[in-house]
Amino acid sequence: MNQKDGPPLLAVKHLGVAFQTDQGQVLAVDDVSFELESGQVLGIAGESGCGKSVTALSLMRLLPQPVSKITEGEILFKGQNLLDFSIGAMRKIRGKKISMIFQEPMTALNPVHTVGRQIAESYSLHFPDMGEKEKNTASLQMLAKVGIPDARQVMKKYPHQLSGGMRQRVMIGMALACEPDILIADEPTTALDVTVQAQIMDLIFQFRDTTGMAVILITHDLGLIAENCDRVVIMYAGTVSESASVTTLFHHPFHPYTKKLLQSIPSRAQTAKEPLPTIPGNVPVLSKMPVGCRFAKRCEHALPQCENQRPRMMSVSSGHFAACHLVYDCEKKLNFDK
Numbered sequence: 344m345n346q347k348d349g350p351p352l353l354a355v356k357h358l359g360v361a362f363q364t365d366q367g368q369v370l371a372v373d374d375v376s377f378e379l380e381s382g383q384v385l386g387i388a389g390e391s392g393c394g395k396s397v398t399a400l401s402l403m404r405l406l407p408q409p410v411s412k413i414t415e416g417e418i419l420f421k422g423q424n425l426l427d428f429s430i431g432a433m434r435k436i437r438g439k440k441i442s443m444i445f446q447e448p449m450t451a452l453n454p455v456h457t458v459g460r461q462i463a464e465s466y467s468l469h470f471p472d473m474g475e476k477e478k479n480t481a482s483l484q485m486l487a488k489v490g491i492p493d494a495r496q497v498m499k500k501y502p503h504q505l506s507g508g509m510r511q512r513v514m515i516g517m518a519l520a521c522e523p524d525i526l527i528a529d530e531p532t533t534a535l536d537v538t539v540q541a542q543i544m545d546l547i548f549q550f551r552d553t554t555g556m557a558v559i560l561i562t563h564d565l566g567l568i569a570e571n572c573d574r575v576v577i578m579y580a581g582t583v584s585e586s587a588s589v590t591t592l593f594h595h596p597f598h599p600y601t602k603k604l605l606q607s608i609p610s611r612a613q614t615a616k617e618p619l620p621t622i623p624g625n626v627p628v629l630s631k632m633p634v635g636c637r638f639a640k641r642c643e644h645a646l647p648q649c650e651n652q653r654p655r656m657m658s659v660s661s662g663h664f665a666a667c668h669l670v671y672d673c674e675k676k677l678n679f680d681k
């Protein structure tokens with residue numbers, strides 16, 4: 344891929360998101376940074392509760408209100424900070440420039456309106472000059488594109504009258520209707536059975552191939568990332584622990600957490616009798632985050648400084664970063680050996 348001049352399509356810099364809870368303010372996302380180029384597929388992976396969805400919702404400025412707020416950082420879309428945008432300006436970005444699909448399509452679909460009306464509404468929002476007939480034709484074409492047979496009938500139905508797979512297709516169709524620059528797919532196939540899962544992923548990638556949109560694929564399924572992504576960001580307890588190209592991450596993981604995660608992918612040879620390796624210990628709770636590395640308590644390689652000093656993101660090799668004191672330690676050893 345040719346490296347373009349100018350800013351990346353999306354650059355998230357030092358994002359921090361706080362929630363107001365009974366235990367006071369907690370940081371659900373803390374100093375998260377990553378970049379995305381046009382046409383690129385970026386995976387964001389990590390265990391449940393590590394901040395993947397909160398990060399995604401921040402990009403759309405759709406965080407639950409008034410309990411959460413972005414406390415620091417920048418979200419630069421083509422060089423412009425979305426955090427400075429007005430509500431009205433953000434509405435024009437959502438759906439048209441950056442779209443999002445969710446694990447549960449009912450989150451995005453309105454149960455009291457027919458599918459046809461909802462699709463027409465999304466066209467009206469972004470193309471106010473479009474006539475009724477034009478909207479109808481565009482809707483039918485869009486439903487056909489996402490593999491919905493008998494689109495005319497489906498337009499008359501309410502979301503609950505469709506199967507889970509069909510609802511997911513409608514939501515994808517709506518998300519892709521305006522050919523966004525970025526599609527954020529948050530666990531898009533987790534609720535679906537394996538066959539439908541593969542069909543939905545194919546659909547997303549067909550669009551990517553024809554339109555050149557970028558995709559952020561959020562999942563706890565590392566197999567899905569290995570198969571579909573160019574780059575990957577590994578999150579742990581609200582922070583980024585490692586980021587690299589998919590090839591590097593799967594062949595040369597650096598962070599002890601990533602290594603443990605990779606060991607927990609079921610292999611084909613594994614039988615039901617062999618339990619998956621689990622990582623001993625627990626993810627720290629948000630209200631009691633350690634000052635040092637958040638993985639230190641569970642890390643076999645922890646150094647004395649890991650307990651009390653937060654590791655910065657350091658370069659392991661070109662395009663490969665890890666927030667781990669071992670990077671510095673390895674460098675010291677390498678220099679010593681010279």
Ligand SMILES: Nc1ncnc2c1ncn2[C@@H]1O[C@H](COP(=O)(O)OP(=O)(O)O)[C@@H](O)[C@H]1O
Pocket residue numbers: 362363364371389390391392393394395396397398407410629
């Ligand atoms: N509405 C909320 N109120 C308080 N805490 C929340 C809320 N939504 C999410 N969180 C917390 O933010 C953290 C990250 O959540 P989330 O981004 O949904 O995780 P993931 O998508 O990686 O499973 C979790 O610890 C979760 O408990």
Ligand SMILES: [Mg+2]
Pocket residue numbers: 395396397529530
């Ligand atoms: Mg989530």
